[in-house]
Amino acid sequence: YCSEHCWNVLQHNRQLLEQSTMETNNNSQFMLSVYATKSLNRKRKKLPENENENNNNEHSCHQPKNKRQKTEINAPSLEAIPENKEQDTEIEKIATVNNINEEKKNDEVNEENVWKKSRKVRRLYFCANFPTLVITPVKGRMLLSASSLVRFMGLDQNYIRLKVKAHTHSASWRTLYVHLSKEIQTSELEDISKRFNDIHSKQSVRNDAKDGNEVQFVTPKCSIFQKTYSEEAKKKRLEDVNNPDVNRYVLLKNINLRESEKEIISSLEEYKYKIQECKRFKGLPIVKVLMSSAEDVKRILSDNNIFIGYQKVKCEIFDQNRRRPRKSFKQCRKCHGLNHIANECNKKPVCKYCGRINHNSTQCKFKKSPKKYQCVLCKGNHRSDSLICPKTQEIRQKLGIAFTRRENEIINRKKDQNNNQNQKGNHAAAKPKKNPNEQVQTKVQIMNKQKLAPSQQPEHKNNPRNQLESINNFGKQTQTRNINKKDIGNHYSFDSHENDEIAFLRSEVASLKSTINKMNLLLNKLMPFIENKLDNGDSNDFSKNMNSNANDTTDETMDQW
Incomplete structure (x- = not known):
């Protein structure tokens, strides 16, 4: 159907092109090329005024007949697919169920996704579903690959490679868990553990013979894993730690950081302790010491009077596998809820x-x-x-x-x-609230006092001399008050001394201003009298009288003038 429809469209286009070329050859000398984009500079025809607005919008640009005409292909419209809401809801439900199942599969631990989980989850999964052997103590970081495990076991390589499913380690890397296939029986597990213990016990005897019992080698031991193994292992570990025949390491606390290892050893030798090693924890006042015998360990733990560098030292047994309990308080920074991040x-x-x-x-x-x-x-x-x-x-x-x-x-x-x-809130509530009428009356009284007539005003405001005396008295009163405070409480501060000096200086400045004003008034009154005398020729007599009365001037004469 599509091919026939396209063939019909092509034939129709060819016919249109032939018609357009014939018209251009007959009517005009010029012909537009098929690829021409530049418009010709021709006069546009004037449109009639009575046309509708719709026609104006459609034929706003008049195209000449010589141009190529556009052809539109009217393809048959496809029928719309009817929508079924019921089917859509069923599809959505199925999708949600599949997503939930996938999430559950990811959450559940399987053989496929075990290796994506943490080391602890792997160990617990394999111990619960497969028969396992436990080997301790071990340098776990040296036994990561399967080939290194086979060499360490020391048994038939072809036999063990077929039986071993996987191997995991503890958090401290000191215990090895060998997980075997489900087909193996308990009798075979016992045989493997016996052979492993026999081989490694012989190796430890050879090492002791070579070294002359100077260094004690701890041989790894193999046992069958049980559900109560973790609890039994903890009890055994605590017994070994507290046994001085097995553990001879001691921690010394509260030691100054400036004390060197040699100084610590020499100070302990003064207390008659024999020490093999001494190691300091970087940046901490703690030192790990290896004692030479179990008797020294017992004696140093019971001794509470050991001083190193003028500081009393505390002694504790050293536990290599000790860890702080992981207690974490989780609070979300997004919703501020608890128990999540x-x-x-x-x-x-x-x-x-x-x-x-x-x-x-x-x-x-x-x-x-x-x-x-x-x-x-x-x-x-x-x-x-x-x-x-x-x-x-x-x-x-x-x-x-x-x-x-x-x-x-x-x-x-x-x-x-x-x-x-x-x-503060209680005090504010306890205070009684004033009536607004009383507050208005008090404000009115204050305003009336400020607007008193000059006759009703107090005397010290009118009289400048009384004003000066009041200022001087105020300075003297402040001095006497501060002196009394000094005598009573002996709390005469530097700030109070400065305030007294400032008050005294202000009083002096005010007195000087008043005298200057009086002198100006006196000179203004004397100037006309002096000029009259000079004009009459009695300047000598006036100068004599002034010199004679100069010594007799007082404040009273100044006030009179």
């Missing part, structure tokens, strides 16, 4: 300040207003990641995670701040 979180991000979802914590309006904080966990007036939150404190107590010294300081500081804010 942000990478594992599928929820929407929540603001740690106001507890809302529609914005990020960096863009929160209430970032600098702690009164409007709201916790996501307990709905309290604090941040969601705060140490004050009671839910976080409960969970940390259950896990046995104690607060550090720094965290305790932060908690106490925040509690003090909250208590101070509550006390």
Whole structure:
């Protein structure tokens, strides 16, 4: 159908081209090429005024007849496929079920995805599903490949390679777990473990004969894995650690970092202890010491009066496999929930300040207003990641995670701040509120006092001399008050001394200003009298009178003038 339709379209196009070429040859001398894109400079025809707007829009550009005409292919329209909502919903359900099954397969540990999991998960899976042999102690990092394992076992290589399924290691790399195929029986496991122990016991005897019992070689031992093996291994390890015949390493704590290893050995030899090795932990006040005999180990552990570099030393037995319990408090930084991390979180991000979802914590309006904080966990007036939150404190107590010294300081500081804010709020609520009418009356009285007439004003404001005396008296009063404070409490500070000096200087400046003003007034009154005398020729008599009365001038005469 498609081929026939295309053939018909081609024939129709050819006919149109032939017609256009015939018209151009008959009507005009010029002909446009098929590939011409440049428009000709011809006059456009004027369109009639009474045409509709639609026709104007369609025929806005008049094309000449000589140009190629466009042809449109009207292909038959395909029928729309009817939509079935029921089928779509069924398909979506099937897809969701398949996704869930795939997730479960990924979560479940199988032989296919075991090797993508952690070392601990691998070990637990193989120990639960396959018969295993346990070999300790071992340098596990030297036994990663299958060929190295076969050489280490020392048995028939063809036999072991067929039987061994996999091998795993412990967290400390000191125990080796050899997982065999399911077809093997318990009798075969016992035979393999016996042969392994016989071979390695002979090798240890040869080494002892060569070295003359100077170094003790710990031979690896093989046993069949059981479910209670981990508990039994822990008990045995604790017994070996606390046994001084097996473990002769001791930890010495509280030693100064400046003390060298030679100085530590010489100071311990003064207490009559024989030491083989001494190793310091870098950047820590702890030293590991290997004692020469079990008696020295017992004696140093019981001795509580050992001093190295004028510091008392604490002694403990050294446990090589000791680890701190992994107790971790998890809080999400995305939704601020508990017992998960942000990478594992599928929820929407929540603001740690106001507890809302529609914005990020960096863009929160209430970032600098702690009164409007709201916790996501307990709905309290604090941040969601705060140490004050009671839910976080409960969970940390259950896990046995104690607060550090720094965290305790932060908690106490925040509690003090909250208590101070509550006390301020209580005081503000306890104060009686004044009536607005009384406040208005007091303001009116103050304004009336400021607008008094000059006759009603106090005297010290009108009289400049009284003003000077009041300033001088104020300076003297401040001096006497400060002196009394000094005598009573002996708390005469440098600031109070400066304030006294400033007050005294201000009083002197005011007095000088007043005298200058008086002198100016006196000169203004004397100038006309002097000019009259000079004009009359009595200058000598006036100068004599002035010289005679110069010594008799006082403040009273100045005030009179």
